[in-house]
Amino acid sequence: MNTIVRSAYNLCKSPLLLPIQGVNTVRGGEHQIQQCRGIRVRVHNGNLEQALKFMQRKMQSSGIERQIKNLQTHHVKNSEKRVLARKKLQRRIQSQELAHRIKVILADKARCVLTGPVRKALKFLSWCKMDS
Numbered sequence: 001m002n003t004i005v006r007s008a009y010n011l012c013k014s015p016l017l018l019p020i021q022g023v024n025t026v027r028g029g030e031h032q033i034q035q036c037r038g039i040r041v042r043v044h045n046g047n048l049e050q051a052l053k054f055m056q057r058k059m060q061s062s063g064i065e066r067q068i069k070n071l072q073t074h075h076v077k078n079s080e081k082r083v084l085a086r087k088k089l090q091r092r093i094q095s096q097e098l099a100h101r102i103k104v105i106l107a108d109k110a111r112c113v114l115t116g117p118v119r120k121a122l123k124f125l126s127w128c129k130m131d132s
Contacts, residue, residue, distance in 0.1 A: 004056065004059070004065060004068065007068045007071075039055055039058050039059060039062070039064065041054055041055045041058070
């Protein structure tokens with residue numbers, strides 16, 4: 001959390017200008033410039049921990065924390081980009097596989113619950129509804 005707070009402080013201290021993606025100016029392919037917004041937090045009764053927690057929640061909800069994490073501090077080589085992209089893809093695929101496994105397990109559990117007399121009663125009820 002300290003690195004996030006330090007980064008946020010440095011980000012708010014210096015007026016960093018960011019390009020707005022997808023918005024073209026009159027001159028053509030250039031981007032408009034927007035100054036970063038800061039977050040102000042009041043410290044009540046000297047309770048700095050509470051203020052830091054509140055600031056972190058505020059940063060997460062506004063998306064500033066994501067911007068700070070994605071802020072490029074050094075040049076990333078193409079080989080590093082490929083490795084990072086491969087790892088990201090593997091994480092996404094693994095997440096999808098785990099979601100599929102959980103879905104199958106829940107479906108099996110639901111099927112197991114509906115066995116025996118309960119299942120027969122449900123079949124009978126559905127049969128009665130079909131005739132009427």
